[in-house]
Amino acid sequence: MGATAGPARAELGELMQSPEFDRLFKALGDPTRRAILGRLSLGPSSVSALAAPLDITVTAVGQHLQVLEESRLVRTAKAGRVRTCRIDQAGFSALERWVGWHRRAWETHLDRLGDVLDED
Amino acid sequence: MGATAGPARAELGELMQSPEFDRLFKALGDPTRRAILGRLSLGPSSVSALAAPLDITVTAVGQHLQVLEESRLVRTAKAGRVRTCRIDQAGFSALERWVGWHRRAWETHLDRLGDVLDED
């Protein structure tokens, strides 16, 4: 990638703080929602099927799903009376972009202090 | 795949729900803490230097730093009266492992439904 398009380095940091990432990380902050993501990673599921192993109400799962959908981690579609939920790639891609930017950032500005003898 | 090392597929999902990831994602859930990470990605900083552009108290930053340190996203060291903070690789590696597992999971169990005509 050339230095042609895209904002400057400093502005990229600001980009990372957009409301998009705000929703994304807030969604990932709850363990129940991550459990839902873990379940959906194995394949699509209905709302009540998601609620069963979680020991919470179907209503609660519905609220979680709304958050997950707004952050593009889950996509749902209602057919008849059953809503089928599946993983949405968009959220995960955004997450990977976030981690990638930070890793690249502090690997470039590597403190030349020599005291960082990290593992792996 | 031999049954030699590593837990079974189903158990991996459980691993992802360990207290380690609990703390990690809870730490990432707050926008102020992510702003701190963005700042530290550009190089080490003191506590008060972190507080300046954030419009919050030094005490608040100290509390955030404790959370970030417990989740292995930041490492700090006190020299004299100033505490120097820098990025800790461990937390980011854990995050990449989490995303990687999920991506691999739903790319394997790809719904053979044909209705997933995703972008990129």
Added chain:
DNA sequence: CTTTTTGTCAAGCGATGACTTCAGTATCGT
């Protein structure tokens, strides 16, 4: 048509969390 299943809406409760103030400790500069 009646019943059961599956999900949605509205309101409310309890707990957690982010931030503040105030007081205290230790280090640096003069």
Added chain:
DNA sequence: ACGATACTGAAGTCATCGCTTGACAAAAAG
């Protein structure tokens, strides 16, 4: 020694969040 700087700890406030209950709507099953 004195004052300024850099941080730490305890306690309290206020908003947000996860979850529940209860009432409701609509599709499938009998």
